[in-house]
Amino acid sequence: MKKYTEMTKDELLTLKAALEEEFKTVEAKGLSLNMARGKPGLAQLELAMPMLDVLTSKSDMNTILGNDTRNYGDLDGIGECRILMAAMMGVHKDNVIVCGNSSLNIMYDTIARSMNFGVNGSTPWCKLDKVKFLCPVPGYDRHFAITEQFGIEMINIPLSNDGPDMDLVEQYVNNDPAVKGIWCVPKYSNPTGISYSDETVRRFAALKPAAEDFRIYWDNAYGMHHLYEDDYDEILNIITECENAGNPDMVYVFASTSKISFPGAGVAAIASSLNNIDNILKLMTVQTIGHDKINQLRHARFFKDLDGLKAHMKKHGDILRPKFEAVEKTLEAELGGRDIGSWVSPKGGYFISFEAMPGCAKRIVALCKQAGVIMTGAGATYPYHKDPQDSNIRIAPSFPSPEEMQVASEVFVLCVKLASAEKLLSEM
Amino acid sequence: MKKYTEMTKDELLTLKAALEEEFKTVEAKGLSLNMARGKPGLAQLELAMPMLDVLTSKSDMNTILGNDTRNYGDLDGIGECRILMAAMMGVHKDNVIVCGNSSLNIMYDTIARSMNFGVNGSTPWCKLDKVKFLCPVPGYDRHFAITEQFGIEMINIPLSNDGPDMDLVEQYVNNDPAVKGIWCVPKYSNPTGISYSDETVRRFAALKPAAEDFRIYWDNAYGMHHLYEDDYDEILNIITECENAGNPDMVYVFASTSKISFPGAGVAAIASSLNNIDNILKLMTVQTIGHDKINQLRHARFFKDLDGLKAHMKKHGDILRPKFEAVEKTLEAELGGRDIGSWVSPKGGYFISFEAMPGCAKRIVALCKQAGVIMTGAGATYPYHKDPQDSNIRIAPSFPSPEEMQVASEVFVLCVKLASAEKLLSEM
Numbered sequence: 001m002k003k004y005t006e007m008t009k010d011e012l013l014t015l016k017a018a019l020e021e022e023f024k025t026v027e028a029k030g031l032s033l034n035m036a037r038g039k040p041g042l043a044q045l046e047l048a049m050p051m052l053d054v055l056t057s058k059s060d061m062n063t064i065l066g067n068d069t070r071n072y073g074d075l076d077g078i079g080e081c082r083i084l085m086a087a088m089m090g091v092h093k094d095n096v097i098v099c100g101n102s103s104l105n106i107m108y109d110t111i112a113r114s115m116n117f118g119v120n121g122s123t124p125w126c127k128l129d130k131v132k133f134l135c136p137v138p139g140y141d142r143h144f145a146i147t148e149q150f151g152i153e154m155i156n157i158p159l160s161n162d163g164p165d166m167d168l169v170e171q172y173v174n175n176d177p178a179v180k181g182i183w184c185v186p187k188y189s190n191p192t193g194i195s196y197s198d199e200t201v202r203r204f205a206a207l208k209p210a211a212e213d214f215r216i217y218w219d220n221a222y223g224m225h226h227l228y229e230d231d232y233d234e235i236l237n238i239i240t241e242c243e244n245a246g247n248p249d250m251v252y253v254f255a256s257t258s259k260i261s262f263p264g265a266g267v268a269a270i271a272s273s274l275n276n277i278d279n280i281l282k283l284m285t286v287q288t289i290g291h292d293k294i295n296q297l298r299h300a301r302f303f304k305d306l307d308g309l310k311a312h313m314k315k316h317g318d319i320l321r322p323k324f325e326a327v328e329k330t331l332e333a334e335l336g337g338r339d340i341g342s343w344v345s346p347k348g349g350y351f352i353s354f355e356a357m358p359g360c361a362k363r364i365v366a367l368c369k370q371a372g373v374i375m376t377g378a379g380a381t382y383p384y385h386k387d388p389q390d391s392n393i394r395i396a397p398s399f400p401s402p403e404e405m406q407v408a409s410e411v412f413v414l415c416v417k418l419a420s421a422e423k424l425l426s427e428m
Numbered sequence: 429m430k431k432y433t434e435m436t437k438d439e440l441l442t443l444k445a446a447l448e449e450e451f452k453t454v455e456a457k458g459l460s461l462n463m464a465r466g467k468p469g470l471a472q473l474e475l476a477m478p479m480l481d482v483l484t485s486k487s488d489m490n491t492i493l494g495n496d497t498r499n500y501g502d503l504d505g506i507g508e509c510r511i512l513m514a515a516m517m518g519v520h521k522d523n524v525i526v527c528g529n530s531s532l533n534i535m536y537d538t539i540a541r542s543m544n545f546g547v548n549g550s551t552p553w554c555k556l557d558k559v560k561f562l563c564p565v566p567g568y569d570r571h572f573a574i575t576e577q578f579g580i581e582m583i584n585i586p587l588s589n590d591g592p593d594m595d596l597v598e599q600y601v602n603n604d605p606a607v608k609g610i611w612c613v614p615k616y617s618n619p620t621g622i623s624y625s626d627e628t629v630r631r632f633a634a635l636k637p638a639a640e641d642f643r644i645y646w647d648n649a650y651g652m653h654h655l656y657e658d659d660y661d662e663i664l665n666i667i668t669e670c671e672n673a674g675n676p677d678m679v680y681v682f683a684s685t686s687k688i689s690f691p692g693a694g695v696a697a698i699a700s701s702l703n704n705i706d707n708i709l710k711l712m713t714v715q716t717i718g719h720d721k722i723n724q725l726r727h728a729r730f731f732k733d734l735d736g737l738k739a740h741m742k743k744h745g746d747i748l749r750p751k752f753e754a755v756e757k758t759l760e761a762e763l764g765g766r767d768i769g770s771w772v773s774p775k776g777g778y779f780i781s782f783e784a785m786p787g788c789a790k791r792i793v794a795l796c797k798q799a800g801v802i803m804t805g806a807g808a809t810y811p812y813h814k815d816p817q818d819s820n821i822r823i824a825p826s827f828p829s830p831e832e833m834q835v836a837s838e839v840f841v842l843c844v845k846l847a848s849a850e851k852l853l854s855e856m
Contacts, residue, residue, distance in 0.1 A: 037500070039499055045489075045496065045498040045499060048498075052484050052485050052487065052722075056480050057479075059480065061473075068473065069693070070692070070693065071468065071473060071690075071691050072465070100528050100529065101528065102717060104715075104716060104717060105715055108715040108716070109715075115554070116540065116543055116578065124554070126543075126544065126554040142714075142717075149711065150544065262499075262722060263498070264497075264500055264717065264718050264722070265498065265721065265723065286536065288532060288536070291692070292692060293692050294480075294690060295693065295720065295723070
């Protein structure tokens with residue numbers, strides 16, 4: 001198992017020719033596989049189907065408090081669903097608003113509100129010359145799309161296995177009043193799968209922002225998404241840590257059941273200090289009379305409590321684990337020790353992040369496409385779609401079947417090999 | 429039946445004393461009734477309960493086109509629900525986006541998008557010194573709350589039985605580039621119950637706005653909400669009229685099933701030109717991955733088509749009619765010919781609008797409250813809650829039972845009489 005980087009030109013040429021032959025064979029199969037988006041697979045969707053039997057025409061549709069979920073009201077969400085989401089998010093129910101079907105939409109609206117009305121009375125961001133957000137990279141493309149759409153300048157912050165580079169975060173946040181936020185996926189990060197260390201979370205909570213309206217946008221999308229029952233990450237509770245550090249208003253936490261019940265038909269929530277929640281509700285009351293309380297009731301009655309959620313998540317883990325392992329096994333078998341890429345084997349979440357040789361990501365994704373395997377676009381994990389090294393590729397193993405995942409992984413490693421050989425030869 | 433306005437001071441004093449006695453008797457009953465909000469009543473909510481049996485754990489969850497409603501996708505709504513809402517709105521399915529549970533939320537987001545990004549490429553409104561909206565009055569308080577929250581200047585436009593004063597509308601829209609929109613409830617208007625005449629709709633369609641980003645915000649909330657099967661209003665299709673007048677992009681139409689299926693758990697939609705729809709989707713794709721498609725499927729399969737909707741609406745009408753008639757009968761019997769107020773008996777919608785003697789609305793609402801009957805706050809039907817005449821009161825007969833409605837109406841007319849006598853005496 002020789003490292004590509006130690007091969008001679010002749011060895012590389014021979015290798016490349018063999019890889020090209022192999023590629024042609026694969027191409028001829030006319031595959032059509034997709035590892036692009038973090039969509040749950042069919043078996044996962046089946047898990048929540050019994051939820052559709054929870055409410056029928058014969059059901060009592062009142063909440064525990066006696067409010068009719070079929071009529072207007074309960075802007076902040078019905079009590080039992082707030083309790084459920086609060087348990088999931090590790091806070092008190094009064095710190096939670098349960099909204100509609102999408103935490104991304106809550107994040108978008110939170111930014112939109114800040115643009116138009118400021119944060120708890122601060123100057124509306126649209127009236128400022130410059131607003132900046134810190135973006136740990138690689139990160140979630142849809143976060144970056146929001147800040148890009150609003151014309152917010154995005155600053156890359158390197159993400160290591162402990163979390164974002166906190167020296168850099170502190171330097172920006174504590175000194176530049178134009179820095180109004182940072183996007184975080186603190187647990188099983190999208191896409192690298194890492195979780196923030198306790199020290200990282202504590203340093204976040206202890207920030208001393210130059211801007212009064214700076215907030216941490218803490219997207220805990222994968223808080224319960226463990227792959228292994230006996231080996232999983234836990235992160236500190238950012239809301240508690242911020243309270244303890246005397247910064248109770250500094251963080252918004254987002255979560256949803258999109259990848260627990262149904263993507264697009266789950267419930268999503270925001271958690272924050274009572275002060276922040278109060279300010280959000282004052283504005284939200286003009287935006288809507290209320291969210292879908294029947295779906296909230298369906299979720300509360302189906303999952304019942306945190307134990308119910310955990311039991312359900314175990315089933316998701318059982319379905320996802322073989323898919324992740326199929327990818328990881330193939331990566332290890334075919335690329336291990338060859339010095340043409342690295343990856344982290346995550347303990348949860350939805351992605352495996354592959355770090356190719358610099359300058360190879362676009363080429364690998366293009367080759368995959370040519371061979372019938374759609375990957376997330378290279379660069380997608382960076383603000384403005386600009387991966388400065390052109391090296392990061394996000395692999396989403398959830399949607400294909402384990403068998404398809406195996407085939408797709410084999411195509412992927414072949415394309416990595418070929419692109420790497422090309423790259424090394426081009427530099428000789 | 430003498431007119432109050434023709435009574436002598438002595439007659440009025442005697443009358444007032446008698447009314448005060450009557451008021452004390454009513455007050456002593458300790459009533460607790462609510463005619464404040466346009467909430468469907470319990471019997472109406474029951475109508476849609478069978479919808480909860482439409483999707484079960486055994487259901488095929490795919491759309492006609494084979495898309496899985498349980499997963500991400502279909503940002504513009506699933507095909508069959510777009511077809512359903514398009515039929516309701518009188519347009520082609522391609523002109524419709526089916527969103528979440530609230531048309532108010534769509535309107536809010538439409539204004540928010542215009543503030544932040546402009547309209548189809550125009551200057552974002554937040555960058556302009558002044559943005560104005562025309563507000564036919566009396567009108568819907570939640571419309572006015574949106575424009576007020578965004579700091580948009582609201583201009584009152586008198587509403588007659590044919591619709592808004594179109595001379596005034598044309599004068600503003602065709603000359604002032606700061607005028608960016610007008611709020612309309614064209615059918616069974618909230619609160620007056622009138623429907624726009626064909627001439628009014630045609631004059632709307634023929635506007636020649638000074639602002640390229642002027643839009644008509646056409647909230648057809650009560651398009652199908654007839655009280656009488658054989659006597660109902662129809663209005664011209666504003667989208668067709670705008671197309672014919674060469675103004676295809678000038679209107680956004682909003683509708684929902686909030687008062688058809690469940691308030692808060694219905695589906696809402698926006699209809700507009702293909703150009704507008706395309707521009708909205710380009711921005712919306714960053715806001716959300718998609719709306720609740722399972723609920724869209726539930727609605728499409730339950731109502732099936734326009735005939736299904738119509739049959740369902742007939743049931744609503746049967747429940748609402750006696751409530752409206754109880755109010756109207758009491759108004760007529762107790763206030764008819766007394767020259768202390770006027771009202772229109774609507775053929776549909778959710779409200780009866782009462783026009784008291786100038787300067788009496790606040791007093792009447794306060795007296796009602798004192799007697800245990802909550803009315804919509806006086807002034808609510810005007811921008812900034814300022815009814816220049818202090819005369820309009822919105823009556824919402826839908827939520828109480830017919831029996832409660834009868835009692836509440838009797839309290840209301842008593843308060844009208846008392847306030848009017850007080851008023852006339854104070855001017856003597």
